[in-house]
Amino acid sequence: MIHGLATRLLRSQDPEAAHDLTIRALKAGLGPRSGPKFDPALETMLAGIRLPNPIGLAPGFDKNAEVFAPMLRAGFGFVEAGTVTPKPQAGNPKPRLFRLTEDQAVINRMGFNNEGLEAFAQRLERRGRGRGVVGANIGANKDSEDRIADYVAGLVRLWGLADYFTINVSSPNTPGLRALQTRGALEELLGRVSEACAELPPRGRVPVFLKVAPDLDEAEVEAIVETAVAEDLSGIIVSNTTLSRPPLRSKYAGETGGLSGAPLFEPSTRVLRQFHTAAEGRLTLIGVGGVGSGEAAYAKIRAGASAVQLYSAMVYQGPGLVPRIARDLAARLKADGFLTVAEAVGAG
Numbered sequence: 223m224i225h226g227l228a229t230r231l232l233r234s235q236d237p238e239a240a241h242d243l244t245i246r247a248l249k250a251g252l253g254p255r256s257g258p259k260f261d262p263a264l265e266t267m268l269a270g271i272r273l274p275n276p277i278g279l280a281p282g283f284d285k286n287a288e289v290f291a292p293m294l295r296a297g298f299g300f301v302e303a304g305t306v307t308p309k310p311q312a313g314n315p316k317p318r319l320f321r322l323t324e325d326q327a328v329i330n331r332m333g334f335n336n337e338g339l340e341a342f343a344q345r346l347e348r349r350g351r352g353r354g355v356v357g358a359n360i361g362a363n364k365d366s367e368d369r370i371a372d373y374v375a376g377l378v379r380l381w382g383l384a385d386y387f388t389i390n391v392s393s394p395n396t397p398g399l400r401a402l403q404t405r406g407a408l409e410e411l412l413g414r415v416s417e418a419c420a421e422l423p424p425r426g427r428v429p430v431f432l433k434v435a436p437d438l439d440e441a442e443v444e445a446i447v448e449t450a451v452a453e454d455l456s457g458i459i460v461s462n463t464t465l466s467r468p469p470l471r472s473k474y475a476g477e478t479g480g481l482s483g484a485p486l487f488e489p490s491t492r493v494l495r496q497f498h499t500a501a502e503g504r505l506t507l508i509g510v511g512g513v514g515s516g517e518a519a520y521a522k523i524r525a526g527a528s529a530v531q532l533y534s535a536m537v538y539q540g541p542g543l544v545p546r547i548a549r550d551l552a553a554r555l556k557a558d559g560f561l562t563v564a565e566a567v568g569a570g
Contacts, residue, residue: 237319237328237537241283248289254541256297261552266563268300268529269429269456269506271355271385275299275548276563277519280510280531281359281388282330286337287345294354297544302531303342304359305390308375310338311363314395321537322472322483326514328534330463331395331479334361339379346383358384359433364396370411374418377430381422386429389415392462394480400435405445408432412453429456429506434497436461436490436511443493447500457506459531460494461486483534487512491525498526498568514539516550523551523563524570 235243247253264275278300279293287303294301313335320329336342342358349356360376362369373389380387391402391411402411415430432450450458463480470485490511497507509522514535522530536543560566 236317237321238316241319245284245289248292251292253289253292254296256295256545260297260545260548263552263555263560263562264299264548266528268355268508269386269431270427271300271429273299273355273529275551276523276527276529277513277544277547277551278302278508278529278531280533281305281390282332283533283536285335287342287356287358290356291349291353294356296541297548299529300355300357300385302357302359302388303346303384304336304388305334305361305393306336306339306342306358306376307334307361307363308339308366308372309363310341311335318479320472320474320477320479322470322474322481323538324471325475325483325485326535326538327470327472327481327483327485328537329474329477329479329481331477333364333395334393339376343379343383346380355385357386357388357431359388359390361390361393362396362399369399369402370414373411374414377415377418378422381428382425384428386431386456388431388433388459390433390462392433392435394435394463394465403434403438403442403446405449408446408449409453412449412455416453427456431455431457431459431506431508433459434461434493436464436486436493437466438493438496440496443496444500447497447505451501451504455505457508457528458497458501459508459510460497460527461490461511464489482511483537484512484514487518487521491521494522494527495525495570501526513547514543516547516554519547519551520554520566521570523566524568526568528564528567 290301314333362372509527510531513532
C-alpha cells in the first residue's frame with residue numbers, strides 16, 4: 223500500500239525529477255522487498271548465468287550503477303546498469319522524458335546522460351560477489367572520434383566487475399549510433415570487441431550481448447545474426463526503443479525520441495520471433511519492449527526469449543510489479559505443462 227501511494231505521488235511529479243527522487247529513495251534504503259522466494263520453475267540459465275527468475279531490469283533506470291542492489295531485493299532476477307560511456311556527459315537538453323499515460327508508454331531522448339565509466343566502475347567494485355546478477359550496458363560518447371574504442375574501453379574497465387556486457391548500438395538519441403548496426407560497421411565493432419576479450423584475463427565465458435533496434439527488416443535481422451555468430455557473441459537483446467509511432471492518444475505523441483512501453487510490445491515481439499528463427503539456437507535472446515504482465519513476459523519467452531527485461535511498466539504499476547509478473551508467469555508455465563522456463567523458450 224505504501225509503495226502504491228509512493229508510485230502515485232511520483233507520477234504527479236516531472237518525469238525526470240521523479241526518477242531522480244526514486245534513485246535517492248532507493249539509496250536511502252526505502253525500496254520494496256519481494257518477500258518469499260519465487261517459484262522454482264522460474265529458475266533458469268541465461269548464457270551460462272543462473273538466474274532466480276527470468277525478469278530483468280532494463281538499462282536506463284540505474285544509469286550509474288547506484289541502485290542495483292535494492293532492485294535485486296525488489297525481485298528482479300537480474301539488473302542491467304547503464305548505459306555508461308567512457309567520459310561523463312550531460313545528455314540532451316531538458317525536457318527529454320515524457321509520460322504518455324493514456325498509452326502506458328514513455329518517450330525519451332535522454333542522450334546517454336551518465337557520470338562516466340570511472341564512477342560506474344568504482345560502484346561495481348564495492349559490491350559483494352555472488353549477490354545477484356548485474357550486467358553493464360556500455361555505449362559511446364556523443365563527441366567521440368572513435369566510437370568503437372569507447373566500447374572497448376568500457377569492456378576493459380569493467381572486466382571482472384560485471385556479470386555480462388551489453389553493446390548498445392541501438393539508442394536513437396545519439397546521432398549516427400544506429401549506423402553501427404549495418405553489416406560492415408558491426409563486423410568491425412564486434413571484431414574489435416572480440417579481440418579485446420581475447421586479451422583480457424580469462425574468467426570463463428563472460429557473456430556479451432548486442433542490443434538492437436526494433437526498426438529492422440528481415441534481411442537486417444539475418445545479417446546481424448550471422449555477424450554475431452561469426453564473432454562468437456553470446457546473444458542479442460531485442461529490442462531498444464522505437465522511432466516509429468503507432469497510433470497514440472497522448473498529447474506528447476509528437477515528441478522526438480525513442481518510444482517504449484505498451485505500444486512497443488507487438489513490434490518488438492515480432493522482431494524477436496525473426497531473430498529466433500534466424501538464430502536457430504545459436505544465440506541467446508532477451509526480450510524487451512512492453513513487458514508489463516505475466517502474459518507479456520510469457521509471450522516473449524514463447525517467441526524465443528530466454529529472459530525478459532522491463533522498465534517503462536514500473537512507471538505506471540509501481541515496484542510490486544515484479545512479484546506479480548513472476549507469480550503469473552509461473553502459473554502460465556504450469557498450465558501449459560512446462561516444468562521450466564527453458565522448456566517454453568520458442569514454443570509459441
